[in-house]
Amino acid sequence: MKLExxxxxxxxxxxxxxxxDPKMGITIGGFFSLSNQSHRSEIHYSVIGTKGNTELFIDWINNLKSPIESKSEIVINDTLSISDGEIKSFFDDEDNFHEILNENIQNKKLNPDFPGFNKESIFKSEFLNNTSNNISIxxxxxxxxxxxxxxxxxxxxxxxxxxxxxxxxLAENCINKPDICFIIIPEKIFDKLGSVPFGKQHINFRRKLKSLLISKNFEIPTQFILESTITGNKRQLQDMxxxxxxxxxxxxYKTKNCIPWALTDIDKDSCYIGISFHKILNSENNxxxxxxxxxxxxxxxxxxFIGKQFEWDQAKTKVSSPHLRYDYAKDxxxxxxxxxxxxxxxTPSRVVIHKTTDFWNVSDxxxxxxAEGFKDGIKNKLGDHTEIDLVTIKSSDFKLLRSVGxxxxxxxLLCKMDESWGVLYSTGYIPYYETYPGVYIPQPLDIKIFEGESTLRNVCREILSLTKMNFNNCSYYDGLPITLRFAKKVGEIIQYLPDGSxxxxxxxxxx
Incomplete structure (x- = not known):
C-alpha cells in the first residue's frame, strides 16, 4: 500500500x-455567474402555506438582506454510505440548509459571518415577492x-x-411566473404524517408531494420549508x-442557469455520469x-435520468448488487x-461513469x-475516439488511524492498493479550518477503475473535486461526489410519480 x-x-x-472554500470565494469574488453573464440580480418567489406561515416566512427571508454574525461552529453532515448499489443516508436532506451545530466552539473560517443577500452586497442579488403570487391553504x-x-x-x-x-x-393564475416557489409545511403534518409504514417500507410525505409537483412540468422549482425553520423552534437552527x-x-442555483461556483481542476471536455440503484416501493416483494x-x-x-424498472432477484442471481442488461445500459x-x-x-470528448456497483462485462x-453496453452507447453517440473511464465507487470499511494528534x-488521503484500486478519504481533517468538521469517524471510499486510460490519482482528484459541487448548501465538501450524492433522494421521489408522467x-x- 502506498499513501499519497x-x-x-x-x-x-x-x-x-x-x-x-465556497464561503471565502463568494465573499471575495462573488458568484461564478457574475463572470459568464448568467447572473440574476433578482430572484422572484411565491409562497404556498397558511396565512400565518406565509407572513412568518416573508419576514424570515427579508431578514437575510442584512448581515448576520456567526455564533457557533457547524459540523458537516457526511453520514452517507453505499450498500448494494444504493446510497444510504442517516438523515433526510430536504431541509438541507440546516447544519448540526456545536455551540461550544467558534471558528470563523468554518462558519463566517453572512454578508447579507442584497444587490449592494457581494451577492449582487435579492429575493422579491409579488404577494399576488402567494397561495393560501x-x-x-x-x-x-x-x-x-x-x-x-x-x-x-x-x-x-x-x-x-x-x-x-399558482402556475395557471400567476401574474408573473416565479423563479421558485417556497412551500411551508406545518409541523403537525410532519409530526403526524412525515413517514407512514407501507408493507416493508415507508411512505415519505415530502418525497411524495415533491413527485406530484414535479409531475406537473410547470418548470417552477420548489423548496419545502418546515414550519419550525421559520419559527426557530429547532435547537440546531440557532445559528442563522x-x-x-x-x-x-x-x-x-435553482434559479435557472445561475452558477454559484465552478470547478477549475477538471477537464472541461469531460462529462461525468453517476449511476446508482434504488428499490421500487412495493408492499408485496423486494x-x-x-x-x-x-x-x-x-x-x-x-x-x-430515470431508467426503466427491472427485476433483480438475489435468490436467482446469487448476487445482491444489481447489474444492467446490455441494451439497458446502451440505451x-x-x-x-x-x-x-x-x-x-x-460535445464531450471524454465520458467518466461513476457506478455504485462493480461493472460486469461479457465474461461475467x-x-x-x-460495460460493453455503456461503451458501445458512448461510441455510437460520440465516436470511437472518445475517452471512456468506468469507475466503481463504494463505501469502504478500511480504517487508517493516526498515532499522534x-x-x-x-x-x-489516497491509499493506493495497486494501479487501478485505492481507498480515498473524501472526508477528514481540513488544514484550512485547522479541525475536522465531521460528526463521526471518516468513512473512506473504495475506488476501482474497471477500464480507462486515466490514472488512479487523476480519477480520485476528480472525485474529490466533485464532492465540492453540492449546491444544496455552501459546505467545504460533501462525502460523495455530486454524480452520486442525491441518487437516494431522486430515486425515492420518482417512485411516487403518477403513471405516465x-x-x-x-x-x-x-x-
Whole structure:
C-alpha cells in the first residue's frame, strides 16, 4: 500500500477568483455567474402555506438582506454510505440548509459571518415577492384531515392534494411566473404524517408531494420549508448565519442557469455520469429496481435520468448488487449524452461513469454485460475516439488511524492498493479550518477503475473535486461526489410519480 495526499481542489468564482472554500470565494469574488453573464440580480418567489406561515416566512427571508454574525461552529453532515448499489443516508436532506451545530466552539473560517443577500452586497442579488403570487391553504382543512378517522395513507393523499391544487392555481393564475416557489409545511403534518409504514417500507410525505409537483412540468422549482425553520423552534437552527449561507446558495442555483461556483481542476471536455440503484416501493416483494443516472459538467449543470424498472432477484442471481442488461445500459447512456449535448451545447470528448456497483462485462454475464453496453452507447453517440473511464465507487470499511494528534487523517488521503484500486478519504481533517468538521469517524471510499486510460490519482482528484459541487448548501465538501450524492433522494421521489408522467431532467427540480 502506498499513501499519497491529493491537494484540495480549487473552485472558481466571480472575477476569476480561485479558492478552495465556497464561503471565502463568494465573499471575495462573488458568484461564478457574475463572470459568464448568467447572473440574476433578482430572484422572484411565491409562497404556498397558511396565512400565518406565509407572513412568518416573508419576514424570515427579508431578514437575510442584512448581515448576520456567526455564533457557533457547524459540523458537516457526511453520514452517507453505499450498500448494494444504493446510497444510504442517516438523515433526510430536504431541509438541507440546516447544519448540526456545536455551540461550544467558534471558528470563523468554518462558519463566517453572512454578508447579507442584497444587490449592494457581494451577492449582487435579492429575493422579491409579488404577494399576488402567494397561495393560501387553510389551517382548518389540514386539521380536519389530520383529526379524521381515515387511514394515514389516505390522509397523506388528501393533504398532498391540497398543496397540489395550490401549486396548480399558482402556475395557471400567476401574474408573473416565479423563479421558485417556497412551500411551508406545518409541523403537525410532519409530526403526524412525515413517514407512514407501507408493507416493508415507508411512505415519505415530502418525497411524495415533491413527485406530484414535479409531475406537473410547470418548470417552477420548489423548496419545502418546515414550519419550525421559520419559527426557530429547532435547537440546531440557532445559528442563522450558516442557515443563510446554505439557503441562498441553494435558491440561487435553482434559479435557472445561475452558477454559484465552478470547478477549475477538471477537464472541461469531460462529462461525468453517476449511476446508482434504488428499490421500487412495493408492499408485496423486494425485487424491483430502477437505475438513477445523473450527469454533470464542471459548472455543476446537472441532468437526471430515470431508467426503466427491472427485476433483480438475489435468490436467482446469487448476487445482491444489481447489474444492467446490455441494451439497458446502451440505451441509458445514449439518452444521457443526447440530452447533455442538447442542453450544454457542447460535445464531450471524454465520458467518466461513476457506478455504485462493480461493472460486469461479457465474461461475467452474457446477459448483464453492462460495460460493453455503456461503451458501445458512448461510441455510437460520440465516436470511437472518445475517452471512456468506468469507475466503481463504494463505501469502504478500511480504517487508517493516526498515532499522534486528536484529529483523523486528512481529507484527500489516497491509499493506493495497486494501479487501478485505492481507498480515498473524501472526508477528514481540513488544514484550512485547522479541525475536522465531521460528526463521526471518516468513512473512506473504495475506488476501482474497471477500464480507462486515466490514472488512479487523476480519477480520485476528480472525485474529490466533485464532492465540492453540492449546491444544496455552501459546505467545504460533501462525502460523495455530486454524480452520486442525491441518487437516494431522486430515486425515492420518482417512485411516487403518477403513471405516465414524464419527469423533468434538470437536477435542480429534485433538490
Amino acid at each position: 495526499l491529493i491537494n484540495e481542489p480549487l473552485i472558481e468564482f466571480g472575477n476569476d477568483f480561485l479558492c478552495d 387553510k389551517n382548518s382543512d389540514i386539521d380536519e384531515i389530520i383529526e379524521s378517522k381515515q387511514k394515514k395513507l389516505e390522509k397523506i393523499d388528501l393533504i398532498c392534494s391540497i398543496f397540489e391544487g395550490a401549486f396548480v392555481n 448565519s450558516m442557515i443563510a449561507w446554505n439557503f441562498v446558495v441553494a435558491q440561487y 425485487v424491483l429496481r430502477s437505475s438513477v443516472a445523473q450527469a454533470f459538467n464542471r459548472q455543476g449543470n446537472g441532468l437526471v 441509458l447512456v445514449q439518452e444521457i449524452l443526447e440530452n447533455y449535448i442538447l442542453i450544454n451545447n457542447h 454475464s452474457e446477459l448483464f454485460c453492462e 486528536k484529529y483523523p487523517v486528512p481529507r484527500g 414524464i419527469p423533468p431532467n434538470k437536477y435542480f427540480y429534485y433538490m
